[in-house]
Each structure stands twice: as structure tokens, then as C-alpha cells.
Amino acid sequence: MSEKKGSVFNRRNFIRASVLGSIGAYSYARWVEPGWLTITEKDIVLPKLPPALDGVVIAQLTDFHFQPDRDESLIADAVAAVNAHQPDLIALTGDFITESSKVFSPLMQVLSGLEAKHGIYGVMGNHDGWSQRPGFYRQGFQEVGMEFLTNRGSRIELRGESLFITGTDSVWSGKVDAAACWKGHRDEPVLSLVHEPDVFDHLRPNHRIDLQLSGHTHGGQCRVPLIGYAPVKVRYGRNYIYGEYARDDSKIFVSRGLGTVGQRVRFACAPEVAILTLRSA
Template sequence: MAKEPKDEPPTEKKKRFFTRRKFLYTAIAGAFADAFFIEPNISSFTHEVVRVPFLPPSLNHLKIVQLSDFHYKPNKDQGLMESVIKKVNDLEPDLILLTGDYVDGHDPDIDPLLIHLAQLKSKHGIIACMGNHDGWVNDGSVYRKKFEDIGITFLINENIKLTIKDVDLYIAATDFIWKGKPDPVATLKGIPANAPLITLVHEPDYFDTMLEHRDHHLQLSGHTHGGQCRVPFINFAPKKVRYGKNYIHGVYKKQDSSVFVSKGVGTTGIRVRFSCFPEIAVLSLVG
């Protein structure tokens, strides 16, 4: 009886080695192409049901769209912004909230971004707050003027009362945290203790400070970009940013409050995203 060979021939082994190596190289090239050329250009939706304490039943399922962290670069992000604006308008949101970082360190880029933002449509208005990148290159009053010129309310350490379906809903916003001048007392001034409240705070880790001043609210933040590059399958974000280390992406609850952190739209530093698409956050409110 003929003996079976113990080992496969060296040529077969070599072939398999090259096939594995080819697969590895293809996977790396694919990931590289995705991170640099595909993901930063394609926006995705995140749908969340978020709780706002004291929200009256008539405002249940109010549809809010949150956009954050544009870091707008006119020569690279135009197509992305056009698609984001179209997708948001198609949703017919009740309210649009913008949570900062409109530019990426080049102040004149705000004007071409505002041309896009001016096309947003919302039933009950658009409200915006400052981000750290905005505050590092310009004064808040300049942004306020520019945003209000296109019909967007801009809040810095203050709040506004909206009346929707005969019910009051408060929106408050701090100044940016990282080298800014946040003032929670001024931000919350005049808001009744049992009123439904959404706060806009660019940097999410400030949630813990806001809780010292006010429980019972929903905070919306950005700043982290969800990590911008995440490890697939385990969904881990290795890169942490100052004031964005504890709350990275999604909903977190503490006491009787919640914070939702957006992955943002744009990119900072290298224009790269991996396993972390630009985000249009669609938030459905419940009481």
C-alpha cells in the first residue's frame, strides 16, 4: 500500500503563503482606500430615541436633527455638505441643533459653510452653539452675527424658550469649554425647575459639571467625532481628546439626565475616518 505524504509539496506551501500575503495586502489597501477616500465623503444616519424629562405628551416624538463638527474645508467638503443638507431637508425635521466646530482653524471658511447651512429647513428653527475650534479663531459675537444673518439662533451662555404646540421647550447653550468661558448659571438662568430642557455643550465631558447645576435635562454634544477612526467589530475608539474622554459617542445616562454625543460631519487633522462615518443624528424625543 502506498504511503500518504506527511507534508504537502513545498510549492503548495509557497502558493498558500503568497495567497495569504496577497489577501492581507488587499485588505490593507482596501481599508486605506475606505478611510481616506470613501468614508469621509459619505454621511450616515444615526437614529436614537432620547428622553427629555418633563416633556409633555404632545411633544413626544418631536424630530430633532443634530449636526456637529463640520470642520469645513471648502475645497474638499463641498460634496459632503451638499448631500448632508439634502438628506436633512428630506427628513423634514421639527428642529435642527448645531453643536459647534464649524471651521478647522481657518476662519474665512465659515462663510462658504454658511452658504450650505442657510439652505437647511426646519419647522421650528435652527439653534447653534460654539465649538472650541471656532472660539480659537474668532470671537463668539462674530459668529452670532453671521449665523443670525442667515436665520440661525446662536446661543452663548444663554437660553431660549420655544413654544411648540402650545407647550414650552427650553434650549440652552454654554460657551465652548476648552479655553472658553462657560457659565452654567447664566446658561440656565430663568428656566423653571420642571421645564423640558435641551442643552447644547460642544465638549461632552462638561455633562458632569452641568449636572451639578441642573438635573433633568438632555445634553447634546460633539467634539469627539466618535473617535474619527474606530476599531471595527469591537467598536473601540482609541484616540481620546481633551474634554471628550468619558463620553465618546451615543447616549449616556446619569441621574435623571442624558447626554448624546455625535460623531460629527467633518474631520480634523488628517481627512480620515474609519469605521466611523460622518453622522446625521436623528433624535426622537420622549418624555
């Protein structure tokens, strides 16, 4: 009889602890982690990178999904963190907004504080394309002295070497034109900015990519602690969820990004500023 009471008691304690734990976890995911900015500093070894470009620093920000009333402080902190690392280049890889294009201008006012020695480059995200055409974002970028690449390439010179930067349209809300992106490319290293990471598998076989930078997945937005498994995957973001991947001589890095879609929750997947240092083999 006493064993039965103990069993019921233990079961009730377990249920109570589970409920309280779930409430605590949700509160953390809802109120704490979405505003907890993290800095990821990572070396990316590129087999074909010229030795002169060893040490080039690229800062990546992505998936802002900006809401002025809740995100301005987070984005301002991200801008300050990027500038503190004095990057050579800054890549902004899409989803500046979620639905309303009215928030794009206030976001660009905050991002106008970014500083890079050799330029700041942005590309379309799927949410951006569902709201406005590329020209809308290009104009906003030009107004603050940044370059917006939609199915276009841009060559820059740094440290006596050339680096070719390509920027695609969103594959989900637009159309990727690889031929236009690589038009004029000679044989220099290629930094490819693509919002949706899985496009990597379609571009890489026919075009040189030394490093592709992507977002889109939010790293899963909520992940299983320690294991890192992301229960929810998004279209065009199933093969590369978060972090660095290698395919032959090409690399891709997918950032967790800054914002959220749906409920404003993150768990074991905090907002990220990525500071990537290129290394030659």
C-alpha cells in the same frame, strides 16, 4: 523539507494579504467613508418630558470642519437629508471650521438652506474659539436667520409647552458659564447644546438637563469594526464617545459629526446626520 517550504509560503501569503488588506482599508478610509453620509434615526426617551412634547424631532449636525473644495457636496447632502425629515428644531453643535475663519461664510451659505419649524441653534466648538470670538459666529448666524447661543438660554413655546434651550461656550477654547446659561429657567425641560460631551458630568449635578447634544469626538473618527472601540480619544471627549448615554433622569447624545481633523480619514465611523425624536416616559 516540504513542510518548511509550505510554512514559508503560507507566511509569505499571510504577509502579502495583510499588506494588501492594509492598503485597501486605508484607501477606503481615505477616499470612500469620509464622503459617505449616513442618517441615524433614533428615539430618545426622556423621563421628565411632558406628554405634549412626545414626538418632537430634533436634527443635529456637528463638527463640520468645513473645506469648500472638498466638503460642499457632503454638507449640501446633509442639509437635504435634514429638511426631508421636517424637524421641529435643528442643533448645530460646533467646530464649523478647523483653522481659517474665512471658510465660515461659505459654510453658512450652504447651511442657510436648513429649515426647522421652531428654530435653528448653534454653539461654539473648540476650533471655532481658537480662530474667532463668539460675536463673529453670532453675526454669521443672524445674517441667515439662525440663533447662536454662547453661555445663554432661550425659551421657546411649542405644542402648548415650554422648552428651555441652553448653549455653552467651548470649555476648551473659552469658558462655560452655567449660571448664565440657566438664567431665567423655570421648571421646563432643558435641551443643552454643548460641544464637548464630558462637560455633561460638571453641569448635570447642579442644573436640570433633560437632553444634552454634543459632538467633538467624531465618534472616534476611526473605530474597530463590530467592536466599536475608538483607539483615539480627545480631551473633554473621553467619557462619552458616541451615541446615547443615561445618568439618572438626564440623557446625552454624542454625534459622529460630518468632518475630520488631521488626515481626512474615517473608518467604521461614517459622517452622520442625527435625527432624534423625543419620547416621554
